Amino acid sequence: MLDFLYEGKVFDSFTYKVERCKIKELAQAIGDDNPLFYDKDYAVSQGYKDTPAPLTFPTVINFWGYPEIWKRMSEIGIDVKRLLHAKEEYQYIEPIYPGDVLTGTVKVDSMRSGGLMDMVTFKSTFIREGKEALTAKMTIVVVAQGE
Amino acid sequence: MKLPKYEDITEGYEIPSLTKEPITQLQLVKYAGASGDFNPIHTIEANAKEAGLDGTIAHGMLVMGMLGQAITNWAGIMSVKSYLATFKSMTKPGDVLTAKGTVRKKYENEDGKFADCKFSIEDQNGEVKVDAKVTVKF
Numbered sequence: 001m002l003d004f005l006y007e008g009k010v011f012d013s014f015t016y017k018v019e020r021c022k023i024k025e026l027a028q029a030i031g032d033d034n035p036l037f038y039d040k041d042y043a044v045s046q047g048y049k050d051t052p053a054p055l056t057f058p059t060v061i062n063f064w065g066y067p068e069i070w071k072r073m074s075e076i077g078i079d080v081k082r083l084l085h086a087k088e089e090y091q092y093i094e095p096i097y098p099g100d101v102l103t104g105t106v107k108v109d110s111m112r113s114g115g116l117m118d119m120v121t122f123k124s125t126f127i128r129e130g131k132e133a134l135t136a137k138m139t140i141v142v143v144a145q146g147e
Numbered sequence: 148m149k150l151p152k153y154e155d156i157t158e159g160y161e162i163p164s165l166t167k168e169p170i171t172q173l174q175l176v177k178y179a180g181a182s183g184d185f186n187p188i189h190t191i192e193a194n195a196k197e198a199g200l201d202g203t204i205a206h207g208m209l210v211m212g213m214l215g216q217a218i219t220n221w222a223g224i225m226s227v228k229s230y231l232a233t234f235k236s237m238t239k240p241g242d243v244l245t246a247k248g249t250v251r252k253k254y255e256n257e258d259g260k261f262a263d264c265k266f267s268i269e270d271q272n273g274e275v276k277v278d279a280k281v282t283v284k285f
Binding site: 080 | 174178182186234
């Protein structure tokens with residue numbers, strides 16, 4: 001059962017420093033060989049300050065920067081063993097680069113409980129030097145056990 | 148890497164597709180470490196079976212990352228303004244995924260020139276894994 005008192009709740013902020021190796025590691029795990037992620041000189045020649053983070057890097061920031069999310073989900077009443085990832089949405093304001101220090105904040109953006117499934121959306125906002133650099137929304141669902 | 152020009156694309160323009168190597172169990176282990184998502188249904192067969200699955204499944208975010216590779220190959224990083232993904236079905240080790248995309252709409256406003264694109268990534272049987280909407284700024 002979802003605890004709707006959590007709707008709108010903002011969890012404690014966390015700080016995440018972007019490491020060059022973590023950018024490469026994500027690109028490698030995806031099997032993305034674009035030199036943009038590995039070669040600073042190449043990235044600069046393409047108009048970037050440094051090797052930018054891949055498009056799905058926000059997930060790295062969230063899981064490594066705020067692993068407590070699993071505990072928070074359990075507190076809300078989400079069965080983490082049965083959750084499914086339904087949606088992921090990113091709004092990119094500016095590229096993320098090695099050395100960036102980001103302050104992340106996760107909010108319980110919306111909660112819904114239908115007959116057959118629970119659905120919860122978390123919104124993360126990442127601030128760099130006082131300015132919003134990125135937002136991420138993750139929607140998960142838990143389907144009711146029918147059997 | 149040549150970025151597309153606003154003038155050169157048209158609505159209906161097909162973005163170059165990308166076919167990935169087959170997904171391996173080792174890749175899921177690497178992705179778990181890279182992303183920090185250690186849900187064991189992706190890496191440990193016994194845990195996957197306990198959760199009611201036939202075997203391990205790929206992280207949805209790995210599949211979104213592969214689709215992201217096709218987006219970046221075409222548009223780079225800084226031109227991409229938003230990326231919205233909907234997860235449609237599960238991906239297993241051995242699956243061979245192909246990402247493709249189409250320009251749906253191009254438009255200009257006070258903030259610049261944009262294209263709204265639709266992307267998807269599917270397996271060797273044509274089953275769609277992730278659908279996505281992407282906005283690119285020129």
